[in-house]
Every structure is written in structure tokens, then in C-alpha cells.
Amino acid sequence: MTYEVVIGLEVHVELLTESKLFCSCPNRFVPEPNVNTCPVCLGFPGALPQMNMHAVQKALTASLALNCDIALHSYFDRKNYFYPDMPKGYQISQYFEPIGRKGFLTVEDDQGRPKIVRIGRVHMEEDAGKLVHAPGGNTSMVDYNRAGVPLIEIVTEPDLRSPGESRRYLEQLKRILQYARVSDCKMEEGSLRCDANISLRPAGREAFGSKTELKNMNSFKAVEKSLEHEIKRQGIILHRGDEVISQTLRWEESKQETIVMRGKLEAHDYRCFTDPELAPIELTSGEIEEARAALPEMAEARAARFKDDYGLPGYDAEVLTGSRCLADYFEACLAYYNNPKAVSNWVMGELTAQLNIADLEVDQCSFQPEDMSDLLKMIDENLISGKIAKDVLEKSFKSGKPPRKIVEEEGLLQISEQSELEGIIEKVIGDNPDSIEKYRSGKTKVIGFLVGQVMKETKGKANPQLVNELLVKKINS
Amino acid sequence: MELRKLSINQVAEAVCHGEITARRLIEETLKNCSVLNEGLNIFACISGIDALEQADAVDRKVANGTSLPLAGVPVAVKDDICYGVLPTGLGSAAFKEFPSPYTATALERLMNAGAIIIGKTNLDDMSLGSTTASSPDGPTANPWDVERTAGSAGAAAVVTGICMLAIDSDSGGALRQGASHCGVIGLRPTMGRISRYGLTTYSSSFGQVGITAISGENIIHALEIVSGFDKRDASTAICKERLGGKSDFTKVKGIKIGYPAAIFDYLDSSQRDILDQAREEFATKGFEIVELELALLPEALQAYYVIALAEASSNHSRFDGIRFGTAEDAGDLEELYRKTRSRTFGREARRRSIFGTLLLSKGNYDFYYRQALKIWKLVRQEFANTLAKCDLLMLPAVKTLPRLVTEETDFLQAWEDDLFCAPVSLSGLPSICLPAGQAGKLPVGLQLVGRPFSEELLALVGDQVIREIKLFPHGIS
Numbered sequence: 001m002t003y004e005v006v007i008g009l010e011v012h013v014e015l016l017t018e019s020k021l022f023c024s025c026p027n028r029f030v031p032e033p034n035v036n037t038c039p040v041c042l043g044f045p046g047a048l049p050q051m052n053m054h055a056v057q058k059a060l061t062a063s064l065a066l067n068c069d070i071a072l073h074s075y076f077d078r079k080n081y082f083y084p085d086m087p088k089g090y091q092i093s094q095y096f097e098p099i100g101r102k103g104f105l106t107v108e109d110d111q112g113r114p115k116i117v118r119i120g121r122v123h124m125e126e127d128a129g130k131l132v133h134a135p136g137g138n139t140s141m142v143d144y145n146r147a148g149v150p151l152i153e154i155v156t157e158p159d160l161r162s163p164g165e166s167r168r169y170l171e172q173l174k175r176i177l178q179y180a181r182v183s184d185c186k187m188e189e190g191s192l193r194c195d196a197n198i199s200l201r202p203a204g205r206e207a208f209g210s211k212t213e214l215k216n217m218n219s220f221k222a223v224e225k226s227l228e229h230e231i232k233r234q235g236i237i238l239h240r241g242d243e244v245i246s247q248t249l250r251w252e253e254s255k256q257e258t259i260v261m262r263g264k265l266e267a268h269d270y271r272c273f274t275d276p277e278l279a280p281i282e283l284t285s286g287e288i289e290e291a292r293a294a295l296p297e298m299a300e301a302r303a304a305r306f307k308d309d310y311g312l313p314g315y316d317a318e319v320l321t322g323s324r325c326l327a328d329y330f331e332a333c334l335a336y337y338n339n340p341k342a343v344s345n346w347v348m349g350e351l352t353a354q355l356n357i358a359d360l361e362v363d364q365c366s367f368q369p370e371d372m373s374d375l376l377k378m379i380d381e382n383l384i385s386g387k388i389a390k391d392v393l394e395k396s397f398k399s400g401k402p403p404r405k406i407v408e409e410e411g412l413l414q415i416s417e418q419s420e421l422e423g424i425i426e427k428v429i430g431d432n433p434d435s436i437e438k439y440r441s442g443k444t445k446v447i448g449f450l451v452g453q454v455m456k457e458t459k460g461k462a463n464p465q466l467v468n469e470l471l472v473k474k475i476n477s
Numbered sequence: 478m479e480l481r482k483l484s485i486n487q488v489a490e491a492v493c494h495g496e497i498t499a500r501r502l503i504e505e506t507l508k509n510c511s512v513l514n515e516g517l518n519i520f521a522c523i524s525g526i527d528a529l530e531q532a533d534a535v536d537r538k539v540a541n542g543t544s545l546p547l548a549g550v551p552v553a554v555k556d557d558i559c560y561g562v563l564p565t566g567l568g569s570a571a572f573k574e575f576p577s578p579y580t581a582t583a584l585e586r587l588m589n590a591g592a593i594i595i596g597k598t599n600l601d602d603m604s605l606g607s608t609t610a611s612s613p614d615g616p617t618a619n620p621w622d623v624e625r626t627a628g629s630a631g632a633a634a635v636v637t638g639i640c641m642l643a644i645d646s647d648s649g650g651a652l653r654q655g656a657s658h659c660g661v662i663g664l665r666p667t668m669g670r671i672s673r674y675g676l677t678t679y680s681s682s683f684g685q686v687g688i689t690a691i692s693g694e695n696i697i698h699a700l701e702i703v704s705g706f707d708k709r710d711a712s713t714a715i716c717k718e719r720l721g722g723k724s725d726f727t728k729v730k731g732i733k734i735g736y737p738a739a740i741f742d743y744l745d746s747s748q749r750d751i752l753d754q755a756r757e758e759f760a761t762k763g764f765e766i767v768e769l770e771l772a773l774l775p776e777a778l779q780a781y782y783v784i785a786l787a788e789a790s791s792n793h794s795r796f797d798g799i800r801f802g803t804a805e806d807a808g809d810l811e812e813l814y815r816k817t818r819s820r821t822f823g824r825e826a827r828r829r830s831i832f833g834t835l836l837l838s839k840g841n842y843d844f845y846y847r848q849a850l851k852i853w854k855l856v857r858q859e860f861a862n863t864l865a866k867c868d869l870l871m872l873p874a875v876k877t878l879p880r881l882v883t884e885e886t887d888f889l890q891a892w893e894d895d896l897f898c899a900p901v902s903l904s905g906l907p908s909i910c911l912p913a914g915q916a917g918k919l920p921v922g923l924q925l926v927g928r929p930f931s932e933e934l935l936a937l938v939g940d941q942v943i944r945e946i947k948l949f950p951h952g953i954s
Contacts, residue, residue, distance in 0.1 A: 039579050043795040045567065045677035046559045046581065048710050080791050080837070082814060089794020142799065271837035273846060276681035276788060279711055 003200040003238060005231055006208055007160035009223075011173060012151050013183040014127065014191040015058040021126045021150035022049035022092065022278075029189070033132070033143035041148035043087030048277055055124065055150035056099070056281055058182050060291050062152055063100025063122045065180040065298070066173075070288050074099045075280040076124075079270040084142050085129040093153075095272045098123030099281065105176070107168045109161070117169050118157040127151050152182070158197070158208065163227035170194060170220050178324040179298050186361075187219055194223055199244070200234045209238070213248045215261060226251040229258060302327055310340035319348050325363040329372075336373030346372060350390055354397045366400040367393070375403045383407065384414050387460055416463045418470065421454070424462075425470050428453045439475055447471060482948075485550045485641050485695045489591065492548035493539055499532040499549035503593055506551040510595065510639045517618045519630045519639070521556045521566045523596035531593045538591070545591030546702060552587060553634035553643040556597035557604040558686065559675040560584050567677055568600040570613045571802045571821040581675020582710065583644060583686050583703040590702045595640055598630035600651075602823035603793065605679060607651040607894060608880060611825045616882050619658055620949045621918050625879040629655020629663075631689045636661050637949045642699050643689035648680045649781060650874075650898020652687045653910040657874040657922025660912045660947055662939055663689045664696045667929045668905040669715040671700070672707035679789040679829070683781065683902040691948070693909070693936030700932055719930050732938065734764045734925075735867030737771035743896065744873055751914035751921045752873060758942055759871070767867045777856040777900035782892055783836055783849035789826075790833025796821045828888065853903050860904035860926070869938060870926040873897045874910045878919050901926050909935040911943050920947070 017027050023040035030036060039047035063070055077095035100122035109115040129144040154173065160166045174185040174192060185192040199211035214230060217223045229251075234244050249258040297305070299321045306317035306327075321327045326347070333343045351372065355362060375393060378384045384392065384407055392412065396403045407413060415421055428450060429436060438446045447468065454467045483491070491497050507525050514520050528551075535548050556566040559577035566572050584594065602611035608626045609617040617630040620637050627633040631643025632655035645652040647665045656663030665687045678684025688703070690696045706716045736756060741749055760766050798804035798817030805816035822830065836845045863870055876894050880886060901908045906926050913923040927935045 042800055044578065044801065045565075045795065046577070046673075046675045047579070048674055050709060050711060078791055080794060082794065082797060084797070084799050084810065087795065087800060089797060090791055269839050271791075271834065271842070273787060273791070273837055273842070277711075279714075 001239075002203045003235060004203045004205075005161055005227075006158045006199050006201060006211075007162075007166050007227060008158040008197040009156050009160065009166060009169065010195045010197070011154045011170070012127075012193040013062075013154070013177055013185055015055050015062075015150040015152060016181060016183055017052060017054045017058060017150055019052055019054075020148040021052050021055050021124070022148055024050075025148065027149050030145060033141070034145060036145045037147070041087065042144055043089070049092065049275075051278060051281075052150065057291070058150070059099050059122065059124045059152050060283070060288070061180050061295065062154075062177060062182040063103065064288070064292050064295055065176050065182070066100065066103040066105060066119050066122060066154065068100030068103030068119065068122055070283065071097055071099055071101065072283050072285070072288075073097070073280055074283075076275045076278045077272045078275050079272055081268065081270055083128070084140070085131050085144075085147070087129065087144060087147050091126060091128065092275055092278070093125035094123035095270075096274065105169065105172055107165060107172050110164055115165070117159045117165075120155045120157050122152055122154050125151050125153060158199075163224040163231070166196065166227055167220050167224045170223060175299050175323060179296055179302075181296060181324075196223060196227060198227060198230050198234070200231065200238055209234075210244045210246045212244065212246065214251055214258065215248060216250045216252075218253060222251060222253055225256060226258060229256065233258070299324075299327075306330075306340075310334070310344075312340055312344055316341075316344045316348065320344060323361070325361055329362045329369055332369035333372045336370055337376050339376065342376055343372065346376060346393075350393050351397075354394060358397070365397060367397045371396055371403050378404065378407065382414055382416050382463055384412055385460060385462075385464060388412050388414070412461060414463045415458055415461050416466055418466070421458075421462060421467060421470060424454055424457045425467070425474055428457065429471075429474060436475055484692065484698070485547060485690070486698055488550055488641065489546055489548040492535070492591070493544050495539070497549070499535040499539070499591070499593065500529060502549045503528050503532040503551060503595070506595055506639060509637075513620075513637050513639060516623065517620060517627070517633055517637070518599055518615055519617055519627075519633050519637070520553070520596040521599045521612075521614055521630075522563050524563050527562050528593055528595050531588065535591045535593065547587060547699070548591035550592045550642060551595050551640045552592045553596065553598045553631050553640040554584060554594055555604075555629075555631055555643070555645045556600050557646050557677045558584065558644060559677065560594060560597065563594075563597055565677065566597060566600075568603050568605075568612055568823075569796075569802070569821050569826075570823070571796075571817065574803070575801060577675075579675065581686070582672035582707045584675065586703045587642075587644070587699070592642065592699075595634075598634055598643065598645075600630065600646075601825065603679060603789075603821075603826035604646060604648075604651075604677070605789065605825045605829055606891065607649060607654045607898070608891070610880065610882070610884075610886070610891075611823055613823060618882065619879050619919070621660070621920065622879070624883075625881055625919070626658070627655060628658035628875075628879055629689070632656050632659035632661050632663065635659070635689050635691060641690065641695065644703075645687050645689055646676055646678065647685050647687045647898075647902070648678065648683045648785060649895040649902060652689060653898050653908065653922070653924060654875050654894070656689055656910040657912075657920065658879040660915075660920030660922070661689055661691055662693060662696060662912070662936075662943070663687060663910045664700065664932060664936070665901070665908050666700065666704065666932055667715075667907040669710075669712040670704045670907070670930065670932065672703075672705075672710040672713050674707055674709040679792050680785040681788050681792060682784055683899075685902075693939040696909075697933055697936045700936075715929075730763070732764055732869065732934070733767050733867040734759055735767050735769050735863055735870040737863075737870070737872070738768055740771055740774060740872060740897070743876065745877075747916045748873070748875075748878075748921055751916060752871075752923055755913040755923050755942070756871065762942060764938075769863055769866055771859065771863055771870070771872075773852070773856050773859050774896060774900045776852050777903050778893070778896050780849040780852035780856065781895070781899035781903055783845050784853065786829050786833035787836045787846055788833065789829045790831075790837065793822070793826065793830050825888070856900060856903045857905065860901075860906060864906070864926070864928050868927070869931075869935065872901070872908075872924040872926060874922040874924040878916055878921070897924060905929070907932045907935060909939055911939045912947075913943075915947075 074097045078090040080090040098121040103119035127149040129147040132141045196214040199209040201209040248261045250261040303317040303321040561580040565577040617627040619625040619627045631645040634640045636659040671686045807813035908926040910922045
């Protein structure tokens with residue numbers, strides 16, 4: 001029997017706000033524990049939550065960017081359960097009435113065709129603290145810096161049909177939320193977290209099979225891997241004629257396998273009720289339209305603009321707009337150096353290569369748009385060759401030194417003085433009589449080899465065009 | 478000059494004009510307190526050193542020419558309201574030494590106005606009750622009959638003249654019933670008029686900060702200082718919509734008093750006679766008495782308990798021994814919760830947490846909690862309709878005379894005592910409890926309920942109709 005895979009994703013993202021959801025503590029990562037805390041986010045008796053309207057604004061923006069219907073009237077509920085990272089013994093979350101419902105996203109399916117993935121709900125909630133287990137001992141500590149950080153949870157309908165599709169959904173979601181400046185969506189840092197629900201059903205059947213929930217995936221790749229693993233595991237069970245147990249599984253990255261975290265999905269009764277300490281969120285249709293109009297330019301629109309305004313090929317435009325920060329970087333370079341195709345080549349080529357090696361996002365590296373522009377200007381001014389420029393970029397990327405300073409300090413300025421080159425050219429001609437003979441007999445391609453020899457002698461600093469010119473002149477004279 | 482017969486305004490003026498120092502006043506207060514407290518068990522915690530430091534600070538400010546509207550006025554504060562200097566005991570054995578990291582807004586405002594906090598007053602188990610009988614420190618005795626409970630220790634502190642003001646909490650009626658049992662005036666303000674930041678309430682929907690004093694004038698004087706918008710309590714936003722948060726009424730003439738005759742049938746004849754006389758006195762003084770109906774009190778009482786119990790189970794979840802209170806030694810998390818919570822809560826608190834948990838559970842939520850919310854809405858509507866036919870509504874305050882200290886009351890019977898107060902809490906309206914007369918040596922109060930923000934009118938009417946307040950002999954003189 002063949003089985004169809006049914007996947008639904010629950011994604012939590014941290015909102016980019018100055019302060020926490022219900023108090024004025026900074027929403028910022030700090031290594032020192034329990035410093036970004038106050039009586040409110042520590043759940044001290046008598047402290048009351050205060051609504052952060054900026055967080056509401058971000059959640060509204062996200063819901064609009066994900067094509068959701070917006071609730072004019074939504075509110076917060078308490079999800080009651082005990083855990084040490086939960087200061088109040090309940091989490092404040094939009095359980096009954098989320099801010100956004102019935103949205104969708106378009107992703108490519110495995111055949112490369114566009115496919116609609118429905119988003120059931122987008123709701124706001126507060127984050128919990130973090131448990132820190134002391135190594136070796138039997139002591140656990142709690143850090144409440146993260147407690148009360150604003151989150152939105154984005155829940156898809158069970159519309160995804162493969163691990164690859166799921167990964168593409170996450171990539172697209174991340175791109176949109178980054179473009180909308182809702183979240184920085186860094187999965188490795190926990191500002192985007194993903195749980196997956198997965199089940200298998202006989203192809204053609206409508207009823208869902210029993211599902212499992214996967215947790216603890218720390219990258220998009222891990223989501224894909226864990227889903228692949230779980231499909232195999234459930235497939236084996238079903239082929240055996242057994243039933244899949246509905247439970248929560250934890251992805252173990254080091255072992256590339258899942259382990260059971262807890263049984264029965266429906267075991268918890270959170271006793272949700274509307275939080276009596278928070279007023280409902282009332283939005284007017286005017287406010288919603290205002291937020292819609294203020295939505296930032298999304299990837300597709302930006303790619304189109306890159307093609308039209310900067311004359312970039314479609315491929316370049318798509319790669320550059322693949323993440324908001326890369327597109328921002330590209331446009332920042334243009335402010336200093338207006339040659340879009342040259343900037344595009346260098347951003348997509350050398351810079352991206354360095355970023356991949358260092359495993360960084362472009363907004364995390366010290367090689368600034370000013371540096372990129374200056375580097376390209378030096379090539380145009382014949383101060384350095386393209387080859388030297390690549391080395392300079394790498395050095396600047398690693399050291400943080402401005403490229404011009406590296407060129408000066410390391411004496412990398414291109415030799416463009418005829419007098420400096422003449423001696424070397426004569427030496428190369430003298431050393432390679434065979435090549436000169438070939439050239440004279442009409443095999444002019446050999447000039448490339450001779451230019452190379454001069455470059456070698458000058459450690460790449462000679463201006464290759466000038467060398468070419470001088471060589472031809474010398475041989476022909 | 479008998480100080481306690483002066484208004485707090487007069488006392489503040491005497492201090493500001495240098496007729497008496499705040500230090501001298503507070504020394505007298507503390508002397509009185511040490512004589513009276515031992516027999517009555519009014520205070521959970523007194524700090525003479527702190528009170529005298531506050532007094533000296535007030536004297537210094539006054540000497541510098543600062544005019545303070547409450548200079549030197551001694552205040553008692555219920556021990557469920559956070560004051561950063563003294564421990565906040567919450568009515569729990571585990572919180573005897575709990576240093577609250579902050580001070581409630583109402584107390585901050587009183588102290589800025591020159592009032593002096595003498596100590597924290599006794600209260601029921603986790604503030605759950607209207608008698609003080611379940612206090613871990615034992616009940617507060619009624620000054621008029623030490624065999625009986627005072628209802629509210631703050632009222633006892635005021636009627637004995639130890640303090641001129643008591644800042645109390647009131648959810649189902651503790652403040653108002655205490656005022657009735659001790660023979661003083663107690664105000665529960667409109668929801669949102671006094672900031673609740675720092676009130677460690679078990680019921681977020683109904684818990685309120687109120688004021689107890691010996692005259693309506695004193696209450697209004699204090700109310701002006703403690704009330705108003707506070708960004709730390711969202712419910713106070715309503716004060717910004719009202720003209721400076723003040724009442725529109727200033728004159729008593731032409732005021733209609735609603736009298737729901739059937740309600741008084743719940744009382745025994747001795748109490749009923751007292752309230753009948755009070756009603757006649759209203760008529761004699763020129764108030765118009767309007768007979769009307771108020772049908773929903775029994776249902777309102779039930780709805781109050783369903784909602785308040787549900788909220789208590791959630792609000793009390795934060796007492797897990799991890800961030801505050803005294804944590805018990807335990808081998809694992811489960812044991813830590815069990816031991817710590819067993820020590821934190823007395824019988825009443827445990828009962829309410831368990832009931833509340835049950836009421837919110839799957840299968841019960843719709844039948845109890847959702848129904849209670851519906852009743853709540855109807856009750857608000859009924860009170861609003863009633864107060865469209867009259868300016869003030871007259872109700873009993875207590876169902877029985879204060880209970881004997883030794884009496885083992887069935888908990889349901891004790892909850893029934895809130896029949897006249899809890900429904901008013903549901904309405905969100907302001908109400909005041911005034912001394913109406915005496916049954917034997919015990920005072921009996923009556924309740925007046927007004928429209929939102931009619932506290933000034935309530936106090937004014939109160940001062941017009943109450944006979945001379947009988948003060949317990951031994952006050953400051």
C-alpha cells in the first residue's frame with residue numbers, strides 16, 4: 001500500500017520589539033541570567049500586566065503579511081500549568097480568539113508547481129524562561145530573561161505533503177517575516193522555533209492517520225531530516241499492520257533520530273480562561289487598513305524592482321532578494337557605488353562565499369556596504385586588479401580592516417607605471433624565446449601565457465591590460 | 478484636644494502649621510497600638526522604627542515648607558498589599574518574611590502625601606474570607622465584643638483610633654463587612670478608580686483597594702490622593718475618561734434612594750429593624766425613597782464564587798516556591814510543589830484552589846464558568862437598570878452579626894455571608910458601608926451603592942445620615 005504524508009507546522013517567532021509583551025523590561029538577549037526582569041515578568045504577587053501595543057502592531061503586520069483575516073476584537077487567555085520556567089503558573093496566550101485567522105502562503109511543491117498552504121491561525125503569546133541544568137550535579141536553575149518576550153505562533157492547516165515542501169514553507173515564512181520586520185527568524189538563536197505534526201494515511205483516503213508531534217529541531221535542515229526519519233518510522237509501523245501511537249517525539253540531532261518525550265497528546269487540560277487582568281485588543285478597520293498600507297515591500301515586488309530599476313538579470317534579482325538583509329546590503333552598496341551589476345556579482349559571488357565559510361548572515365559581518373563599494377571603486381580606478389580585490393575582500397572580511405587600509409599596508413597597489421614594468425617585460429621576453437617565436441608565427445594566443453609570467457613576477461600587482469599592451473609593442477618592435 | 482475626633486485634614490494642617498510634629502503623633506499612635514494590639518490581634522506586623530523614620534521625613538519636609546495633605550496621618554495597611562519596607566505576609570505561613578520588591582501605587586501616593594504607615598493588618602488565609610477567622614495568626618477580635626471577629630482588622634485599627642485610615646482590600650466584601658462589624662465607614666470604589674498595582678489579589682475580576690475611616694469626609698480626602706490613572710494598572714485608564722476622576726454630584730437635595738424591599742427579608746428581625754429605622758431616617762432627612770426590585774442576588778453570589786474560585790486557582794499558581802516565599806527541601810519538582818504549597822496555603826486557600834481547578838476543567842467549564850460569566854453580565858445589567866431609577870441603592874451589608882471566634886462555620890455558610898456584598902462586586906459599582914445602628918453592643922452597617930464614580934456622593938450622603946460614630950474608648954487623646 002502507498003501512503004500519503006500529512007504534515008502541519010506550528011512555528012513560534014519572537015517579535016522584534018524594544019520591550020517585553022507585558023512589562024517594560026528589554027526584549028534583548030543578554031548572557032547574564034535574570035537581569036532583564038521585573039515584578040511583572042517574574043510573576044510577583046500584586047504585579048499586573050501592561051499591554052505592549054508595539055507587539056500588537058507587529059502581530060498585526062505579520063497576520064496581514066500572511067494574508068490572514070484580522071479579528072477586530074481579540075483577547076488574551078491563561079493557559080494554566082506548572083513548570084519552573086513559567087513564572088505565574090500560567091502562560092498568557094490568545095487561545096480562544098487569535099488576532100489572525102485563515103491566512104495562506106504560496107510555496108513550490110515537489111514538482112515545482114505553486115501550491116497554497118493554509119494558515120489556520122496567528123496568535124500572540126508570551127515566552128517562558130529557560131531552565132539551565134548545572135553540569136554533573138542535580139541542580140537546575142531558571143533564567144527568566146526570556147520570560148514575557150512577545151511571540152506569535154503561526155499554525156498551518158495539515159496541508160504540507162513532504163519534508164521538502166515543509167522546508168520550503170519555512171524558508172518562505174522566514175523571508176516574509178524578515179521582510180515585514182516582524183522577527184529576525186534566526187532558528188539557531190531560537191527566535192524561530194518549529195514543531196511539526198505528522199501522520200500517514202493510505203493514498204486516496206480522507207481520514208487522517210494518528211499523528212505524532214516532533215520537537216527540538218534546531219534548523220530547517222533538522223526539520224526536513226526529522227520528518228524524513230518519522231515518515232520512515234511510521235511507514236514501517238503501518239506496513240507491519242500496527243498502529244502509530246499518538247505521542248510527542250524529540251529530535252536528537254547528534255543521533256539523527258527521534259526519542260519519545262511524552263505519551264498521549266491529549267493528556268493535558270490547560271483549563272484556559274480569559275485573562276481578567278488584560279483588556280481586549282480592539283482594532284478598527286481603519287487601523288487595519290493603515291497597517292496593510294504600511295506593509296513593507298515583499299520579496300517578489302522587490303525582485304521585480306531590481307530587474308526594472310537596476311537592469312539586473314532575473315537570476316540576480318531573485319538571489320539578492322532571497323533574504324531581506326541581503327537585498328538591503330545590495331541597495332546600501334549602490335548608495336556609494338552605482339554599478340548594480342558589478343555590485344551584484346561581488347555580493348552574490350565573493351561576499352556570499354565568505355559568508356558561507358563563516359556561517360554568518362550578511363547583517364552580522366563586519367564587511368560593510370561602504371567597504372564593498374570602496375573595493376569596487378579601487379578596481380575602477382586601476383588601483384588594484386580584480387584578483388587582488390578578491391584577496392583584499394577576504395582579508396577585510398576576516399580582520400574587519402577597511403579594504404583601502406589593507407591595500408596600503410600590504411603594498412598591493414597595482415603597478416600601472418610603464419617604467420616600472422619595462423624591465424620585467426624585457427626579462428620575461430628574454431626568458432621565453434620559444435613563446436616569442438610562436439607569437440611571431442601567428443599563434444597570438446600565447447600572449448596570455450606571457451602576461452601571466454609578468455603577473456607572476458609582480459605578484460599579481462601589475463595592471464594586466466597595460467602589460468598586454470606593452471608586451472605586444474615590445475615583441476612587434 | 479482629642480486628635481482622632483479631628484478630620485485627617487485638620488491633623489495634616491496641625492502638622493503642617495507646626496502645632497504638633499508627625500513624630501509626636503506617631504509615638505502616641507505606637508503607644509496606643511502596643512496597648513490595644515495584644516488583646517485584639519490587629520496587626521500582623523508593626524515597625525515602630527520604620528514608622529518613626531517616615532514621621533521624621535515628614536517633619537523635615539514640613540520644616541522645609543512643603544505642604545503635605547496627609548502629613549502625619551497614621552495608616553494601617555492590610556497585609557495583602559505590598560509595601561516594600563515591611564514583609565508582605567499575604568495571610569500565609571510561608572510569607573512571614575517575604576520582602577516585596579516594590580510598593581503598591583496606592584501606598585506610594587499616600588506616603589508622598591505625608592501619611593505614615595504604621596503596620597500591616599491581619600487577614601484571612603491568603604486573604605480569602607471576610608472574617609479574619611482563617612488567618613494563620615488567628616482571628617482579629619472585635620473591639621466591641623472580643624468573643625467575636627472584627628471582620629476586617631483595618632476596621633478594628635480605625636475604630637480603636639490607632640490609625641485614622643485603613644487601606645484594605647475587598648473582593649467579596651471583607652472591607653465592607655468589617656466596617657459594619659466594627660461600626661466605621663468603608664468604601665469600595667468604582668472598578669479602576671484606585672490602582673490595584675501591588676494588591677496581591679486572588680480574584681483579578683473583583684479584588685479592589687478600598688479605604689476605611691471614621692467619616693465620609695476623611696475617605697474622600699484620602700480617595701483624592703490615592704485614586705487616578707496609573708500606567709501600571711490598565712483598569713485605571715477609565716479615570717482619564719472621567720473629568721479628573723471626580724464625581725459630578727455635590728448636593729444631596731433631590732437624591733433618590735432605591736430600596737429593594739424583598740432583599741431585607743433575608744435578615745433576622747433585629748437587623749431588619751435597624752435598617753428600617755435607617756430608611757426612615759433617610760426619608761426624614763428629605764431623601765426620596767423609591768421601592769424597587771433587585772432579583773438576582775442569590776445567582777450573583779453563586780456566580781461570584783465560581784469566578785473568584787477559578788481565578789484563585791490560577792492566581793495562586795505562582796506560589797511554587799521557586800521565586801518567592803519559603804521553599805521547602807525536596808528531592809524533585811513534584812515534591813517541591815507539594816511541600817511548598819502545603820505550607821503556603823491554609824485550608825481555605827487549598828479548598829478554593831481545588832474548587833477553582835475543578836470548575837475550569839474540561840466538562841465543567843461550560844456548565845459552571847461560562848454560565849457564571851453570563852450571570853455576571855445580567856447582574857451588571859440589573860444594577861445599571863436599577864440605578865437608572867434611583868441615584869443610590871440601599872442594601873444590607875452583612876447577613877449576620879460578627880461570628881464567634883470559636884465558632885466552627887461550615888464553609889458554604891461562611892460564603893453565604895457575602896450575599897449582599899459580593900453581588901455589588903460583580904456590578905463594578907462603588908459602594909460604601911455606614912454604621913446604621915446597634916444590636917446589643919455590636920454595630921450593624923448598611924450599604925449604599927452608587928453609579929460609577931459617585932464616591933463623593935456616597936460619602937456626602939453617609940456623613941449626613943450617620944449618627945455620631947461611636948469610638949472605642951482608649952483612642953489617642
